[in-house]
Amino acid sequence: EPEVTQTPSHQVTQMGQEVILRCVPISNHLYFYWYRQILGQKVEFLVSFYNNEISEKSEIFDDQFSVERPDGSNFTLKIRSTKLEDSAMYFCASGILQGSYYEQYFGPGTRLTVT
């Protein structure tokens, strides 16, 4: 079964550093997302990406965040200057319409720890 993959599984960085989280969505999917989950809290939507552009972003997704699909297979989330409160599990997802229903597939996540 095809799956979404994410690298690295765990990233430790110092406050103020830039990080890039990488995702390889399922190949025939058209919709791409980033979500995050702070430990013990809800899964939160960050951004959706469709047709090579951001289609929607949440309040969390401020100017420190950016997304790219540089080569038609990878989908990246960049945090320019990390803050302690960016520590969370970051999930990439890709989605497709499956006939009469819509399904999003989530990756295993990248645990980001900002020290």
Next chain:
Amino acid sequence: LAKTTQPISMDSYEGQEVNITCSHNNIATNDYITWYQQFPSQGPRFIIQGYKTKVTNEVASLFIPADRKSSTLSLPRVSLSDTAVYYCLVGGMGGATNKLIFGTGTLLAVQP
């Protein structure tokens, strides 16, 4: 997006059927009902989706009454490995975003 309400937690025993009910009084005409499962330190996993009546797949059944203001996820004969958080989500589909808005979910604890 419609707000959902579901129990914070439920307990069950192996082999039992578990029914988790979700309320979504403000569901819109074009909204679908979707359930996801999440194990600790893993991404959510799609379980089932429906619009009305009953939907069944190899994992679960989803019951939706005619007014669609609630839905019930039914897990037959649960095992220890079904211990997870179960999320009920309501929203439209087919648009350019299709973002998922997660609530706090229901923590199902299955005991031997």
